[in-house]
Amino acid sequence: MAERGGLAGTHVLVAGARRTGASVVDVLLEIGARVTVADADPAQLATLSDRKAEFTEDLTTLPPDCGLVVTSPGFRPDSPLATAAHAAGVEMIGEPELGWRLGQDPAVCPDGPPTWLAVTGTNGKTTTTGMLEAILLAAGRDAVACGNIGLPIVDALRAGHRVLAVELSSFQLEWSPSVAPFAGAVLNVADDHLDWHGSMAAYAAAKARVFRGRVAVGGLDDERAAGLLRAAPGRRVGFTRGEPGPGELGIVASRGVRRLVDRAFDDAGGEDRRPTVITDAADIVPAGPPGEANALAATALARAIGVPAEAVAAGLRAYAPGAHRGAVVADAAGVRWVDDSKATNPHAAAASLAAHARVVWVAGGLLKGAEVSDLVLAHAGRLAGAVVLGADRARILDALARHAPEVPVADVGGGDDGPMDAMLAAARAAATMAHPGDVVLLAPAAASMDMFRDYAARGDAFAAAAQQVAAAGGASGDVAGTDADPSS
DSSP states (O other): OHHHHEEEEETEEEEEOHHHHHHHHHHHHHHTTTEEEOOOOOOOOHHTTTTOOOOOOOOOOOOTOOOOEEETTTOOOOSSSHHHHHHTTEEEEHHHHHHHHHHHHHHTTOOOOEEEEEEEEOOOHHHHHHHHHHHOOOTTEEEEEETTTTEEEEHHHTTOOSEEEOOOHHHHHHTOSSOOEEEEEEOOOOOOOOHSSSSSHHHHHHGGGGGGEEEEEETTTTTHHHHHHHTTTEEEEEEEEOOTTTEEEEEETTTTOOOOOOOOTTTOOOOOSEEEEEEEEGGGGSHHHHHHHHHHHHHHHHHHOOHHHHHHHHHHHHHHHOOOOOOOEEEEEEEEEEOOOTTTTTTHHHHHHHHSSSSSEEEEEEEETTOHHHHHHHGGEEEEEEOOOOOOOOOHHHHHHHHOOSSSSEESSOTTTHEEEEEEEEHHHHHHHTTTOOOEEEESSSBTTSSSHHHHHHHHHHHHHHHHHHHHHSSSSSSSOOOSOOOO
């Protein structure tokens, strides 16, 4: 990447010094910008000390002559830093927006901008983005998954990839005023991050920003996503787990076999033509409704840029889900222990619970303003027990008491003795409730940051606790020593 372009000589404040912030610093220095890095954690700043940048722990003011702020997604529009930038007339953007602008700059991308295929939604973003990457690679495209999935977009850009499968959170979209992917998908929209956005309307509006390109893909089985799709500019393509109409993707059943089909792109049929068959639904992993919906969305995005059906099928067969998304982490005494720590809101937890007939549910954390009453009411009949931990556990306990009073419940606290001890107590309590054939399911319906670094650390703690407890005896009260007393 040449040391030139539109930001050469501009003083840029980079807010946040973790992985994405570090990548932003590197790309800005490469194109000749002057960089100041701000982070409240001096140890985090120290990890970038070898860069030719200035450093500050002040996250409330702008340095002199600052011309742009590139923020990590966690900074809200009403944060002190955002307020200071607005007062000074300095634009504040996120890393995806920076990547988008750099991609449009011939000095940075002499071969032209890469094609963006973007995925957002309350749940299923990472799975859909991973499926999309697998499909694109099966088609021989120079593609990579990036964004909220882990790899910073600017790193994907620097590597020269020509197609970007971009996962975008609502936070990232909020700070992306001009990003317009060639095709963007909204999978679903449920209560989440309302504490950050302030309202469901603002949260949904952030998600809808992914529809600013040529093709909008939306989940028709989700009322809010379908509503956003109806209002989208450009070409609108819906997907459904039912039989699709013209211009849609969906699933058809014939002789007991369910198949994903396309009636929207290329060789797909119109009113009087047969749809293009993509693959058998039985080939989709993870199995079940969420996995099928994710596969349909990934298929639509890939088909939007001309990927043939055979490559889509090959990519879906090649895809393997990431960790903490319904993984079996222990199996003993007839009880399976399943880690779905990625179920960080009630909508995701509902899908996770629906996949099992009888569950001891391990839940709790930071609810971020979301309600859990409907979740408990809908799934009370499958609960063999519930173990609740974390900062907002009182709200889950209240919902269980009102809507599932017959279900045994254990409150293992907020982790005052350490998160690993709390998770071990949760596993021991769950083991006293579980019987052969049951699933002990970590589907927290809440974020992890009250007790753990992130959802992965929470899932790792659950796996370790599950394996310890399973090795010690298994189910039906065989494990002694729980510090929590289940009560109905």
